Amino acid sequence: MKLDLLKKLNAARGERQAAILVTDTASGAERLVIESEGFARDPLADELGARFRSGKSGNVETPSGSVFLTVHVPPPRLVAIGAVHISQELAPMAKLAGFDMLIVDPRTAFATPERFPDVPLLAEWPQDVLPKLAFDAYTAVAALTHDPKIDDLPLQKALEAGCFYVGALGSRKTHGKRLERLRAAGVSEDKLARIRAPIGISIGAQSPAEIAVAILAEIIQALRLGSEAARERAA
Numbered sequence: 001m002k003l004d005l006l007k008k009l010n011a012a013r014g015e016r017q018a019a020i021l022v023t024d025t026a027s028g029a030e031r032l033v034i035e036s037e038g039f040a041r042d043p044l045a046d047e048l049g050a051r052f053r054s055g056k057s058g059n060v061e062t063p064s065g066s067v068f069l070t071v072h073v074p075p076p077r078l079v080a081i082g083a084v085h086i087s088q089e090l091a092p093m094a095k096l097a098g099f100d101m102l103i104v105d106p107r108t109a110f111a112t113p114e115r116f117p118d119v120p121l122l123a124e125w126p127q128d129v130l131p132k133l134a135f136d137a138y139t140a141v142a143a144l145t146h147d148p149k150i151d152d153l154p155l156q157k158a159l160e161a162g163c164f165y166v167g168a169l170g171s172r173k174t175h176g177k178r179l180e181r182l183r184a185a186g187v188s189e190d191k192l193a194r195i196r197a198p199i200g201i202s203i204g205a206q207s208p209a210e211i212a213v214a215i216l217a218e219i220i221q222a223l224r225l226g227s228e229a230a231r232e233r234a235a
Contacts, residue, residue, distance in 0.1 A: 005032050009072065016074040016136050018052050025059070025066045036137070044069075053224055074138045075100050076164075076223055081154045082144035083110035083121065086169070089212035090142075091119045097216060099140075104129055106150065126153045135161035140219045142199060143168040152181055159191040165222040167199035167215060196222075 001009075001021070009032060012019045018035040022044065033039050039048050047060050047069070055073045059066060078094050080087045083105035094101040095118070102120040105111040111123040122129045130153065135141065141158035142165075143151035151168060155178075158166045168178060175197040182192060200214030201221070 001030060005030060008032055008034075013072055013074070016134070016138060018071075018073040018138065020048055020051055020072070021070040023068045023070065025068055049226075053226055074136075077101070077139045078219065079104060079133065079135070079139060079141050079154070079158075080144060081105070081126070081142065081151055082147075082169075083107065083112075083116060084144050085208040086144050086211050086215070088115060089209040090215060091116060093212055093216050097220060099219075102133075104133075104154065105145065126150060126157075130154060130157050135163050137162050137164055139163045140165035140222070141167070142215055142219070144199075146170060146174070148178070148181060152178065152185070155195065156182060156185055156187055159187060159194060165196065165219045166194055167196040167218065169199050170197060172198065 205214040
């Protein structure tokens with residue numbers, strides 16, 4: 001790889017930006033596609049979009065010859081807002097599925113190493129800790145506390161950052177009140193429509209473990225299919 005491309009790739013990876021190195025297998029010519037810079041007009045746009053979602057590298061036949069796509073995507077991250085029973089069940093499942101998970105909850109009675117022995121815990125108020133987290137397009141945010149003082153700001157910041165999944169626990173009535181608060185905070189209607197609430201795919205989940213399964217399934221669906229396609233499939 002040419003030095004300038006390598007530097008650009010390393011910079012993208014350092015900023016948790018997805019990139020694909022496109023190599024012409026006949027000539028060896030290379031170019032780099034950074035997802036955040038846009039690729040809608042690229043002749044391989046559809047294939048690139050699919051590869052960004054799947055994270056898989058591979059060979060592609062094009063009208064002008066064969067190219068190899070080397071995909072570099074950051075590890076998906078799940079930020080759970082709330083050190084609750086659902087989070088306890090969700091943590092080991094998320095780890096098995098390949099997610100880097102962390103939990104934010106200022107309530108130190110809940111956010112304890114004893115309850116979450118293998119999960120990074122940030123026992124701080126969201127307004128204090130969110131600037132350190134740098135939400136991005138490979139971050140999923142699940143708000144699970146039912147407490148507006150804890151849940152609302154992370155939801156707002158997740159929508160602003162373009163997180164691939166934003167979900168919130170609560171009934172439709174609870175969510176309606178949540179939407180009113182977020183509108184008052186200046187969140188646009190198109191962004192509000194991205195919140196998955198009630199959270200999780202509809203499987204009739206009741207126990208914390210079942211709800212955790214439903215949430216993780218919905219997160220994986222959004223990651224691999226794209227949030228719009230996932231929403232259409234769920235409809």
